[in-house]
Amino acid sequence: MQNDPMLDWQSLIAKLKTATRIVALTGAGVSAESGIPTFRDAQTGLWAQYDPLELATPQAFARQPQLVWDWYEWRRGLLAHAQPNAGHFALAELAKRFPHFVVVTQNIDGLHAQAGSAEVIELHGNLRRAKCSREEIIVAREDARATPTSLLACPHCGAYLRPDVVWFGEALPRAALERAVRAAMQCHVFFSIGTSGLVEPAASLPRFAREAGAFLVELNPEPTPLSANADLVVRAKSGEALPRLLRQLDSPG
Numbered sequence: 001m002q003n004d005p006m007l008d009w010q011s012l013i014a015k016l017k018t019a020t021r022i023v024a025l026t027g028a029g030v031s032a033e034s035g036i037p038t039f040r041d042a043q044t045g046l047w048a049q050y051d052p053l054e055l056a057t058p059q060a061f062a063r064q065p066q067l068v069w070d071w072y073e074w075r076r077g078l079l080a081h082a083q084p085n086a087g088h089f090a091l092a093e094l095a096k097r098f099p100h101f102v103v104v105t106q107n108i109d110g111l112h113a114q115a116g117s118a119e120v121i122e123l124h125g126n127l128r129r130a131k132c133s134r135e136e137i138i139v140a141r142e143d144a145r146a147t148p149t150s151l152l153a154c155p156h157c158g159a160y161l162r163p164d165v166v167w168f169g170e171a172l173p174r175a176a177l178e179r180a181v182r183a184a185m186q187c188h189v190f191f192s193i194g195t196s197g198l199v200e201p202a203a204s205l206p207r208f209a210r211e212a213g214a215f216l217v218e219l220n221p222e223p224t225p226l227s228a229n230a231d232l233v234v235r236a237k238s239g240e241a242l243p244r245l246l247r248q249l250d251s252p253g
Helices: 010-018 028-032 045-049 058-063 065-078 086-095 111-115 174-186 202-211 238-250
Strands: 021-026 100-105 120-122 125-132 161-165 189-193 215-219 232-234
Touching: 010 189, 010 215, 010 238, 021 086, 021 174, 021 202, 058 065, 065 125, 065 161, 086 100, 086 111, 086 238, 100 174, 120 174, 174 202, 189 202, 202 215, 215 238
Parallel strands: 021 100, 021 189, 100 120, 189 215, 215 232
Antiparallel strands: 125 161
């Protein structure tokens, strides 16, 4: 493992010069740089009295759909003024240098796509979308049926809409996970950026990549369980490190 806080990443640059398949796994640290609170940090004001682990479940929605919907609407409001940061834009720009570049994200804010990343796999869904709680089809808000409360209903079956996010006790979308695993096992360089490396199954993706021969890069201000197995560890925020990586990659020689 090379731990290089000075960002003199010659080994990584050399790998990127010949690589054609890149995967970047991103976590809450990337969103935090855009001012978006983490899942647990979002409990303020009225919502401070609630345990997020008790709101983010199918059972909670079945018991109190209005409460859960209102909580997610409040969190959705936190995204209203959030903008992609330098790390998001650097990843979108970096993708232009390679034939195959996949962003796999655990974040639900949609900022990677907003920044211009073309291929984004959203493992945990997207807070900006809603889906039918019965049929699990995505429903645009303008197509939803109104109800006497602030809840929205599916125009097809009448069931309440719910946020298109993965709740505790639910499996990740199978197609998204399969795409992510396939991309990890086929890539030449794998970036783990701003993620704790604790939440499965996303935490296994770097291991799959490393076992398949990929060069593994961890970019995180704090140590994680992945650190000891990475080929390169960079202790910096993505918004600082990724633009510098771009400049090094594009510099002559």
